Amino acid sequence: MTDRATTSKATTSTTIRMSNDFTQYVKILGRGKKGARSLTLEEAEHAMSLMLSGNVAPEQSGAFWMLIRIREETVEETVGFTKATRQYLLKKQPLGINIDLDWPAYAGKRNELPWFLLAALALANTGVNIVMHGHMFDGENRMYVEHAISKLGLVVCNSKGRLKHELETSHFAYMPLAEIDESLGAMMDLKYVLGLRSPVNTVVRMMNPFFANNSVHGVFHRGYDQLHLAACEQLGDASVLVFRGGNGEAEVNPERDVTLGKWQDGMATWSDWPKAEKEHKRLKDNLDLSRLTDHWRGDQLDQFGGQAVRQTVASVAGLLYGVSSHEECLVLADDIWARRDKGYFDSIL
Numbered sequence: 001m002t003d004r005a006t007t008s009k010a011t012t013s014t015t016i017r018m019s020n021d022f023t024q025y026v027k028i029l030g031r032g033k034k035g036a037r038s039l040t041l042e043e044a045e046h047a048m049s050l051m052l053s054g055n056v057a058p059e060q061s062g063a064f065w066m067l068i069r070i071r072e073e074t075v076e077e078t079v080g081f082t083k084a085t086r087q088y089l090l091k092k093q094p095l096g097i098n099i100d101l102d103w104p105a106y107a108g109k110r111n112e113l114p115w116f117l118l119a120a121l122a123l124a125n126t127g128v129n130i131v132m133h134g135h136m137f138d139g140e141n142r143m144y145v146e147h148a149i150s151k152l153g154l155v156v157c158n159s160k161g162r163l164k165h166e167l168e169t170s171h172f173a174y175m176p177l178a179e180i181d182e183s184l185g186a187m188m189d190l191k192y193v194l195g196l197r198s199p200v201n202t203v204v205r206m207m208n209p210f211f212a213n214n215s216v217h218g219v220f221h222r223g224y225d226q227l228h229l230a231a232c233e234q235l236g237d238a239s240v241l242v243f244r245g246g247n248g249e250a251e252v253n254p255e256r257d258v259t260l261g262k263w264q265d266g267m268a269t270w271s272d273w274p275k276a277e278k279e280h281k282r283l284k285d286n287l288d289l290s291r292l293t294d295h296w297r298g299d300q301l302d303q304f305g306g307q308a309v310r311q312t313v314a315s316v317a318g319l320l321y322g323v324s325s326h327e328e329c330l331v332l333a334d335d336i337w338a339r340r341d342k343g344y345f346d347s348i349l
Contacts, residue, residue: 029067044080065198073199078231102212105134107248108142116251119312124172135177153348217242218250232263241319254307276307
């Protein structure tokens with residue numbers, strides 16, 4: 001047998017052995033209605049560690065995530081997956097700069113623009129260091145924030161060096177998930193094979209890859225906000241805002257009441273904000289990005305977009321500055337918006 005054949009056989013044996021370590025977790029989840037159970041925190045953490053190590057077969061990973069998706073992830077599983085991911089990312093080279101706000105953006109918008117991008121940029125204009133990260137699925141009828149960022153002339157960072165540079169120069173940086181870590185990107189891309197989103201979407205919202213002081217999470221469905229805050233408590237997070245946002249992004253929909261969940265100072269609090277728009281004002285399916293830049297410059301104000309930005313800035317500012325009342329948060333938001341650099345896009349387009 002040649003050296004190459006011997007090496008290949010040894011590599012295959014190692015992969016099979018490591019994959020068999022993971023098989024126990026697929027069995028736990030898939031034993032039927034009476035035999036199946038959810039994973040403990042420790043089991044979830046170990047399973048995620050195996051997947052991130054690259055020693056789990058794609059078929060196993062896909063089966064694992066779909067079995068969990070059928071019944072939805074528990075708090076313990078979410079904590080275990082997130083702990084393993086954070087430990088894994090902690091081993092990578094540190095960024096070397098303080099991050100004020102982690103802003104995951106993975107949902108994509110249907111029929112509307114990502115107005116939350118303007119909210120993030122307005123906050124960044126006041127000196128708040130924000131890292132936004134996300135993932136695009138080609139062929140979907142959604143506008144992902146990365147698409148808007150590219151079209152608007154902002155930088156899509158492909159290295160930590162570039163990320164640090166953008167933060168130092170403009171206080172805002174965006175990095176795709178696959179650039180943060182290829183394994184996590186591959187887990188998200190299982191959607192192309194499986195046809196469904198998986199609990200990985202919860203993990204990437206919770207992971208806070210650059211260990212920011214604060215995080216804001218947008219969720220798709222009611223109940224996930226409670227799951228996120230319960231997980232934050234067990235993870236020992238310092239400051240997190242979570243709410244059911246527009247199309248699942250961290251953007252307040254001004255046409256709906258919104259319940260904001262906040263984990264801060266070791267306790268969870270909930271605030272109900274009324275909808276800002278009493279009538280339907282959305283320009284549905286008008287995805288012309290000039291609406292964003294015109295509104296930013298003040299050339300042509302967008303009624304729906306303006307309220308979406310204002311309410312989103314208010315919600316995040318409340319987290320950053322420890323303000324709870326809706327009225328006080330709006331005062332903060334108006335001041336932050338008034339201080340934006342109206343020529344910001346002129347310098348990059």
